[in-house]
Amino acid sequence: MIKRAARYNYLVCIYLAGMVFFTLFRLAETGVYCSMSEEGVDFGGLYGHALWNGFRFDTAVSCYMLALPLLMLIVGEVARVRKRWYYGVVHYLLMVLYTVGFFACAADIPYFCYFFQRLDAASLGLTDSFGMAVSMIVSEPMYVVYLGVFVVVSVGWWLLGRLIYRKILLKYLEERLPLGWGIGLGALLLAVGFVGMRGTLSSKSPLRVGTAYYCNNAFLNQIGLNPVFTFMKSMEDAGRSANQPLSLLEESEAEAVLSEWRALPADSTLAEARLRLPEGTNVVLVLMESMSAEKTGLSRTGESLTPSLDSLMERSMTFTEAWSAGIHTHNGIYSSLYGHPALLSRQMIKGTPIPRMYGLPHVLKEAGYRTTYFMTHQEDYDNMRGFLYQNAFDRVVGQSSYPSREVVGTWGVPDHVMFDHMIEHLDSTADSGPFFACAMTCSDHGPYIIPEGIDLKCRHTDRKQAIVEYADWAIGRFMQEASRRPWFGKTLFVFVADHGARMDAVYDMALSYNHVPLLFYAPGRIEAHRVERLAQQIDIAPTVLGLLGLDDGGRMLGTDLRTHTRPYAYFSADDKIGVVDGEMLMIYRVKQKNTSLYRYKELSTDDLAGELPERAAAMRRHAFGLTQSSQRMTSERETR
Secondary structure, three states: OOOOOHHHHHHHHHHHHHHHHHHHHHHHHHHHHHHHOOOOOOOOOOHHHHHHHHHHHHHHHHHHHHHHHHHHHHHHHHOOOOOHHHHHHHHHHHHHHHHHHHHHHHHHHHHHHHHOOOOOHHHHHHOOOHHHHHHHHHHOHHHHHHHHHHHHHHHHHHHHHHHHHHHHHHOOOOOOOOHHHHHHHHHHHHHHHHHHHHOOOOOOOOOOHHHHOOOOOHHHHHHOOOHHHHHHHHHHHHHOHHHOOOOOOOHHHHHHHHHHHHOOOOOOOOHHHHOOOOOOOEEEEEEEOOOOHHHOOOOOOOOOOOHHHHHHHOOOEEEEEEEOOOOOHHHHHHHHHHOOOOOOOOOHHHOOOOOOOOOHHHHHHHOOOEEEEEEOOOOOHHHHHHHHHHOOOOEEEOHHHOOHHHOOEOOEOOHHHHHHHHHHHHHHHHHHOOEEEEEEOOOOOOOOOOOOOOOOOOOOOOHHHHHHHHHHHHHHHHHHHHHOOOOHHHEEEEEEEOOOOOOOOOOOOOHHHOEEEEEEEOOOOOOOEEEEEEEEHHHHHHHHHHHHOOOOOOOOOOOOOOOOOOOOEEEEOOOEEEEEOOOOEEEEEOOOOEEEEEOHHHOOOOOOOOOOHHHHHHHHHHHHHHHHHHHHHHHOOOOO
């Protein structure tokens, strides 16, 4: 039977040989990087996990390379094809594909050692022509060495491939499986190959760049990646319309707006300007899924679903005119932690390579804080684990960290279960120095699951309202538990929604999706009061750092809300940009290049853009300039 399966045996042997070569490149890259690193690399006993990640990514790349040859071999088996030229095509196709892959591995070694990121689409921009590329290679001795390594490896690969081809496939070409066996084994290999391409059996989180990130060691996180995978993913990302560069304003004008923004003077007369917290104050930031201000006591109607949050707002410094950066969770995470606005529909946390941002976690980590991120669901959803590990979090806690019996649905564990684990973690580490913990709730996201066996009787039968009651109950329970801890009195708690929810239809940009609660609570240290000045998510990090007497070095675009008054707040809803000034709402529809201006406080639908063109233009200029400046800063790596 083994001889009869020669066609499939050949493919498996090629896969195994390719995996060996990929692994040897990974080991060589590790050695080269370590020899060039002045600080040295502390593996901390975790290199084995990096190799396991490497196996997964190498398998994914191999499965893509093997897909067409496998289909050809299945046809050859089922149709009883015995022509040598047919299998010669299969063989040479495989040899060429793997050779190209090995070239990427060889080129990745100097690229990674120089840029500290794996091969990506940006590498194509290093040279303007083939001649320049050749000149660069022959002018740098080490590049010649890597080119030589590639040539030697390629020769070895072709010789080994020839041996496998002759000894396994051609030698038993006349053998054949029974038709049922041929179809069955072929189908099995197709199924295995499909799983290999995805890298996981999970339906929600296929293999992503961020899957390789599993600790706070940037080298170990990246060495498990395959450069063919990162290159193709970055090319795919670059080709998406959502990732095309924004062109909202002339660059010179955008720079002028940025300069004006940075020159905005501090106002020492503001009551909050005197607020300071002791050095080493712990920080807990809670991002609340879909918690629109309209669900809380800040609602226009006065109706509230959140008694716990309302009570907390009565004890906090609460900003009543706060606005989320966008309408997606990834916007809320990115903007709240790293102080940059949403770039319309672009998903910054899923970029390839993963962008490096110098934000709140980084500054606190440098100040001696331990940084931990808690979520309810799978860590790789939306590439969260990779992005967070890349950007100064020591630990990311998600679904895989919780007992499987506590997982209740699509979004993992309920909010209160996540908070319980968060409390346990903070209890165990509070004596080791200050901590920064960020938690992202998720229960208020469909499909809605209200957990059983809890001390809550919902007032509403409508599931969308009842789940808000549960989410609020979980927050209240968390704060009660925290209040019993010795670290409670020396902790700053910040609560904000990742975004709101669509609860109105007055404008084609639903304000309830962006108007969110924002509160700062430090028991006994921040006097309870409401602030009616404009605020944005991107202001959270600068404000927290201002309270702690720390600074981000000018790499964020938010402002310290204690000392500055915003003239505008701006936000996006994928293909629209909104700006408010406390009275007027400007909506710019990017695709239509159309502007409207409304008196949103009065819920007026009269479009005043024609009557007040200068006011609309000033609002548009502010949002366009800072949004485009953010794009430039991230692309030019000024946010690191």
